[in-house]
Amino acid sequence: MGVRQWIEGWPVYRQLTGSDPLGRGSAVTSARTRELEARTAKADSVVRSVCPYCAVGCGQKVYVRDGQVTQIEGDPDSPISRGRLCPKGSASKQLVTSHTRVTTxxxxxxxxxxxxxxxxxxxxxxxxxxxxxxxxxxxxxxxxxxxxxxxxxxxxxxxxxxxxxxxxxxxxxxxxxxxxxxxxxxxx
Structure with missing residues (x-):
């Protein structure tokens, strides 16, 4: 990698010379970041559910691909939690996908x-x-x-x-x- 290529790859250079002077968008986005996609993008279906941990009843969206749960997120349409989950609710995917889950x-x-x-x-x-x-x-x-x-x-x-x-x-x-x-x- 040459010096010029290194400088052009530097976010501050892109910020000062490009169309994103505040550094909130394309200037600070790397090529690797542009290649990434959300875990929910390739889901076959989205199932609405309720968090199983406490009596609050926070809404969840369960993303399923090929019959397997791939992601669980808060449901923004839930009047109770408005898309937010506590740390336990956010980790509830482990309930169904953990290799230590008791099945008998x-x-x-x-x-x-x-x-x-x-x-x-x-x-x-x-x-x-x-x-x-x-x-x-x-x-x-x-x-x-x-x-x-x-x-x-x-x-x-x-x-x-x-x-x-x-x-x-x-x-x-x-x-x-x-x-x-x-x-x-x-x-x-």
Whole structure:
């Protein structure tokens, strides 16, 4: 690289001799910078979502390419966060793409000593079977022996990190299962 070529490549020279005297645009943009493109430019689709970390419910845009999440950013159309995310929300891509993400369920059998890995589908079937059995065993009856469509064998204590919509859906789920002991940590 010659001296003249080096001087012309220097941002200050481009700023003083070009059309960008304040150095806010083309004068300070290198050839390498001009070659770069945003990680979101080649996304196949953009899915709107909500940040999973706290009860604020900040809007997110999830960029997907070839079935893989490539970027997660704040959603500027969200009335809650207006495109901003906290550091945890900004790093939420790691929840779905990290190589350390847990994809199985740890289960310890009754009176067992060791944990075993179960596929999520099998664990969900086990939970469903137990809910059905608990309802069957603890379904209440009135004084005349008629079913009253409720059970005291199932209860729910929701966490304060759930947003209003999640708590609403949890209330509907547990009410549909016949539970009447439904509470939330935020109320306690």
């Amino acid at each position: 369920v740890l289960y310890r059998r009754p009176r067992g000593r060791d944990w075993e890995h179960l596929p999520l589908d099998k664990a969900m079937d086990m939970v469903a079977d137990r809910v059905i059995e608990t309802r069957r065993r603890t379904w209440q009856q009135d004084f005349e022996g008629r079913r009253v469509r409720r059970t005291m064998g199932i209860a729910s204590l929701g966490g304060a990190t759930l947003d209003n919509e999640e708590n609403y859906l949890m209330k509907k789920l547990y009410s549909a299962m016949g539970a009447i002991q439904i509470e939330n940590q935020a109320r306690i």
